[in-house]
Amino acid sequence: MALHLDYSNINYSDFLLAIITKDIIEKNEFQSSFAKFLRKDHMSVNKPQSEISRRTFIKGLGGGIVGTAAVGSAITGGAAPETGPEGAEIRGPDKVQIALTVNGKKHRLLVEPRTTLLDAIRDQLGYTGSKRVCNRGECGACTVILSGNTILACSMLALDADGGKIETVEGLAKGSKLSPVQEAFVKHDAMQCGFCTSGFVVSSTALLRENPQPTLEEIKMGVSGNLCRCGTYPHIFAAVTEAAESMRKGG
Amino acid sequence: MASWKKIEEMRLLGKPYPRVDGADKVSGMAKYSYDVQLPGMLYGRILRSPYPHAKVKSVDASKVEALPGVKAVLTKIKDEVLFAGDEVAAVAAVSEGIVDDALELFQVEYEVLPFTVLEEKAMKPDAAKVFSERDSNLGKPQERSEGDMDKGFAEADMIIEQTYRLAVQTHSCLETHGCVAEWRGDELYLWDSTQAVHGVRSAVAKHYDMPENKVHVITHHMGGGFGSKLWARAYNFIAADLAKKAGAAVKLMLDREEDFLCTGNRPSSVQKLKIGAKRDGTLTAFQMESYGTGGISGGAGVPQPYIYFFPNYKITHHDVFINAGPAAPMRAPGHPQAAFAMDSLMDELAEKLGMDPLELRRKNDRNETRAKEYQLAAEKFGWQRRKPSGSDTGNIKRGMGIGTGRWGGGGNKETKAIVSIYPDGSVDVKIGTQDIGVGTRTIVAGVVAEVLGLDLQDVKPLIGESDYPWAPGSGGSTTAASVCPAIKNAADRAKAKLMEKAAARLQVQPDDLQIQNKGIIAKSDPDKKLSWKKACFLLGNQPISEQEAWSEGLSDSGTAGCQFAEVEVDTETGEVKVLKVTAAQDCGLVVNMLTATNQVNGAMIGAVGYALLENRILDQNTGIMVNPNLENYKVPGAMEMPEFDVTIIDESQRGVIGLGEPPAIPGPAAIANAVANAIGVHIRELPITPDKVLMALAKGKEGSR
Numbered sequence: 039m040a041l042h043l044d045y046s047n048i049n050y051s052d053f054l055l056a057i058i059t060k061d062i063i064e065k066n067e068f069q070s071s072f073a074k075f076l077r078k079d080h081m082s083v084n085k086p087q088s089e090i091s092r093r094t095f096i097k098g099l100g101g102g103i104v105g106t107a108a109v110g111s112a113i114t115g116g117a118a119p120e121t122g123p124e125g126a127e128i129r130g131p132d133k134v135q136i137a138l139t140v141n142g143k144k145h146r147l148l149v150e151p152r153t154t155l156l157d158a159i160r161d162q163l164g165y166t167g168s169k170r171v172c173n174r175g176e177c178g179a180c181t182v183i184l185s186g187n188t189i190l191a192c193s194m195l196a197l198d199a200d201g202g203k204i205e206t207v208e209g210l211a212k213g214s215k216l217s218p219v220q221e222a223f224v225k226h227d228a229m230q231c232g233f234c235t236s237g238f239v240v241s242s243t244a245l246l247r248e249n250p251q252p253t254l255e256e257i258k259m260g261v262s263g264n265l266c267r268c269g270t271y272p273h274i275f276a277a278v279t280e281a282a283e284s285m286r287k288g289g
Numbered sequence: 290m291a292s293w294k295k296i297e298e299m300r301l302l303g304k305p306y307p308r309v310d311g312a313d314k315v316s317g318m319a320k321y322s323y324d325v326q327l328p329g330m331l332y333g334r335i336l337r338s339p340y341p342h343a344k345v346k347s348v349d350a351s352k353v354e355a356l357p358g359v360k361a362v363l364t365k366i367k368d369e370v371l372f373a374g375d376e377v378a379a380v381a382a383v384s385e386g387i388v389d390d391a392l393e394l395f396q397v398e399y400e401v402l403p404f405t406v407l408e409e410k411a412m413k414p415d416a417a418k419v420f421s422e423r424d425s426n427l428g429k430p431q432e433r434s435e436g437d438m439d440k441g442f443a444e445a446d447m448i449i450e451q452t453y454r455l456a457v458q459t460h461s462c463l464e465t466h467g468c469v470a471e472w473r474g475d476e477l478y479l480w481d482s483t484q485a486v487h488g489v490r491s492a493v494a495k496h497y498d499m500p501e502n503k504v505h506v507i508t509h510h511m512g513g514g515f516g517s518k519l520w521a522r523a524y525n526f527i528a529a530d531l532a533k534k535a536g537a538a539v540k541l542m543l544d545r546e547e548d549f550l551c552t553g554n555r556p557s558s559v560q561k562l563k564i565g566a567k568r569d570g571t572l573t574a575f576q577m578e579s580y581g582t583g584g585i586s587g588g589a590g591v592p593q594p595y596i597y598f599f600p601n602y603k604i605t606h607h608d609v610f611i612n613a614g615p616a617a618p619m620r621a622p623g624h625p626q627a628a629f630a631m632d633s634l635m636d637e638l639a640e641k642l643g644m645d646p647l648e649l650r651r652k653n654d655r656n657e658t659r660a661k662e663y664q665l666a667a668e669k670f671g672w673q674r675r676k677p678s679g680s681d682t683g684n685i686k687r688g689m690g691i692g693t694g695r696w697g698g699g700g701n702k703e704t705k706a707i708v709s710i711y712p713d714g715s716v717d718v719k720i721g722t723q724d725i726g727v728g729t730r731t732i733v734a735g736v737v738a739e740v741l742g743l744d745l746q747d748v749k750p751l752i753g754e755s756d757y758p759w760a761p762g763s764g765g766s767t768t769a770a771s772v773c774p775a776i777k778n779a780a781d782r783a784k785a786k787l788m789e790k791a792a793a794r795l796q797v798q799p800d801d802l803q804i805q806n807k808g809i810i811a812k813s814d815p816d817k818k819l820s821w822k823k824a825c826f827l828l829g830n831q832p833i834s835e836q837e838a839w840s841e842g843l844s845d846s847g848t849a850g851c852q853f854a855e856v857e858v859d860t861e862t863g864e865v866k867v868l869k870v871t872a873a874q875d876c877g878l879v880v881n882m883l884t885a886t887n888q889v890n891g892a893m894i895g896a897v898g899y900a901l902l903e904n905r906i907l908d909q910n911t912g913i914m915v916n917p918n919l920e921n922y923k924v925p926g927a928m929e930m931p932e933f934d935v936t937i938i939d940e941s942q943r944g945v946i947g948l949g950e951p952p953a954i955p956g957p958a959a960i961a962n963a964v965a966n967a968i969g970v971h972i973r974e975l976p977i978t979p980d981k982v983l984m985a986l987a988k989g990k991e992g993s994r
Contacts, residue, residue, distance in 0.1 A: 239315050
């Protein structure tokens with residue numbers, strides 16, 4: 039069974055551990071909102087994996103492909119970057135310039151280091167399809183594709199996505215021609231209020247790229263990081279099943 | 290009296306058709322209040338009380354005001370806060386980051402007061418008072434009776450008595466409550482995530498003592514309400530106040546935690562029920578003593594005796610106040626609570642009488658529609674496969690159960706709509722309703738397309754603005770039955786006007802004309818015809834624009850439903866998995882079979898959450914909700930999905946009846962009864978979490994020893 043690599047399926051605290059240091063988690067453990075602690079300025083540093091990911095990023099630039107979800111920070115500004123205790127680069131506390139390629143279009147923007155990727159693409163770039171529902175990686179409404187893998191944009195800092203290639207729900211259609219997944223969602227009415235729909239469409243798209251012939255159980259697993267409060271799951275399963283079929287037929 | 294065509298003669302209504310805004314929703318183009326971005330827009334946030342009960346002595350905002358980027362501050366919204374999460378102060382700033390920083394700079398002096406957050410403790414005479422002006426935390430007793438209860442119990446061969454409990458459930462709409470407020474001169478524009486654009490408009494106008502025609506409430510898309518967004522809330526006024534002070538638009542969307550704390554919930558319910566019955570299963574008497582809490586509000590009553598006929602009954606209910614956020618109507622308020630308790634006790638009675646639970650229901654349920662539904666659903670579900678309770682072997686046991694429901698619905702006679710036909714052949718319909726996710730926008734267009742013989746995409750539905758003709762708030766499953774008749778009547782009138790023009794041109798009588806294949810054709814002479822476009826061209830430069838109101842004959846109220854659930858219970862882990870739910874439900878004329886089926890599925894999924902997962906937990910020691918997030922307040926996800934089999938009974942001759950709430954009712958009872966059937970022990974408290982299953986199994990063993 040091809041496993042769908044999806045951050046929404048990874049335990050929330052594991053994900054946090056991967057991007058921030060332990061003492062900060064402890065300090066903020068009782069803060070109920072993830073956003074609150076993402077927005078502390080000092081949070082933007084000390085990503086344990088940043089050495090690896092920076093290399094990956096540079097390699098990615100050279101080869102034209104970014105091979106991992108973790109994208110390191112590009113150096114911005116003229117000054118040499120400060121480094122933290124583990125040799126990680128410190129950026130901020132002032133606004134930092136980053137570059138994001140969203141749906142094939144390159145954007146340069148200034149973000150506060152605490153700004154999440156979700157808020158950056160929504161508030162600064164106007165890609166409002168991705169939604170903030172829980173703001174702590176529990177619901178999948180902010181799911182976007184970064185360098186080929188789904189990530190939760192509410193739980194990643196914008197500057198950690200610096201230089202990354204992002205696909206949002208707005209980028210899936212070709213002009214007014216909906217993607218097979220989108221078409222199937224409409225046909226099967228795989229939505230009600232629609233607030234979760236962007237996340238489901240993106241997760242389903244990523245699932246079918248990874249696994250073009252999923253079983254019902256694999257579809258359930260593939261969208262298990264997304265919540266729908268209106269309860270449209272049966273229609274979503276039907277839509278993904280049909281999208282898989284039509285994509286197969288379409289070559 | 291107006292009437293619909295026969296269902297067989299309709300082209301669209303009664304059939305499945307995709308929603309008209311589907312493409313917008315799947316491509317991220319649908320704009321919700323949360324997505325509205327205006328030039329120079331500020332971000333607002335509310336400072337909320339960390340204490341469940343306190344006097345707000347003073348609020349010092351000097352440090353807040355000194356923070357660069359802060360543009361407006363509201364201090365001391367209230368003198369006394371009644372629950373953790375109550376509003377204290379508010380601020381607007383140029384970015385969300387700064388507004389969060391600002392929130393931490395308020396210096397508030399609280400006088401912390403005693404509080405109570407547990408119903409049983411709050412009911413005691415010595416409990417801390419939620420409202421200082423009241424003698425106790427109990428609401429006025431609510432009583433209702435019929436017949437002679439004592440006589441009824443005296444006639445019974447068997448009397449059975451049990452107490453059922455249900456936890457507080459929250460709406461957890463994915464779009465949190467919130468709005469964007471902008472003043473343009475002395476006119477206020479509110480992009481509000483609401484279920485009632487007209488209701489909010491009136492309330493806001495009244496609050497500011499300003500003319501209603503200067504308040505414009507806009508809800509083009511909204512991310513779920515389930516009853517919690519039916520009226521103007523504190524955030525509306527706070528956002529508008531901040532916007533006025535700052536002289537700029539303010540976006541004020543609550544965060545997830547705030548939404549859990551203060552925007553509404555389905556109250557808890559504790560129901561002590563007593564049923565008297567004859568040996569043959571005939572019910573003779575019913576008694577209920579109940580209480581429940583809606584936090585600082587009432588509304589915890591339940592409509593017992595639910596659906597079955599009791600010649601004699603008496604019910605007594607007390608609302609209990611605690612220091613927690615207020616209740617709000619939630620998808621069939623009161624009904625799932627009543628159905629769970631009643632249908633559970635009916636199953637316990639059936640066991641005692643040695644009767645099939647379905648037979649006991651048939652004997653005492655006088656609703657004819659539900660009688661048909663029992664039959665149909667039992668066959669589709671395979672009820673005959675059901676084994677005697679507790680007889681399944683092995684560690685993983687299967688069981689089956691039934692739940693029932695009824696709902697009113699019905700249309701609002703003040704509802705109005707305008708249908709316009711333009712000389713170029715295009716058509717629109719304006720109505721001040723809102724689509725809360727159920728597909729209202731689609732049926733608004735669908736009814737016009739049906740009447741005018743057009744395709745769905747030929748009709749532009751204009752909804753979600755308080756400047757359009759009045760329609761009620763989307764609550765009580767009344768929307769479809771309100772809007773469809775008004776729209777049909779307006780479309781009929783617009784069509785008649787067009788027919789007059791066409792008749793003059795074709796030199797026939799207007800009643801000789803009919804619409805066929807997007808054209809107008811004379812019944813007497815098929816050669817006399819006009820295409821739709823040509824007929825509309827006759828209008829010259831004057832579009833047809835007809836307003837009409839709701840009228841009798843096109844809608845009805847009163848629905849019945851039943852659901853059968855099959856579950857699997859792991860007796861080692863206590864985990865319950867719902868395998869299948871079969872539903873039979875009526876809703877009169879189904880306006881769109883695709884969105885209707887989606888509604889029924891969704892209601893049943895909500896029931897899975899209510900039955901097995903959802904529980905707002907307040908910490909007794911601090912008075913604070915400990916699970917205000919979607920990780921620890923668990924709503925159903927993809928992995929919890931059973932198989933659904935939905936049949937919507939055709940009663941199209943009755944006209945349109947609402948559907949949003951009715952199918953949300955029977956599920957919890959059906960699931961609880963299925964669990965009892967599987968393990969042979971009744972769990973009388975929702976949600977049925979693994980700990981309760983294991984506890985019940987342990988007690989059951991003890992009992993049989």
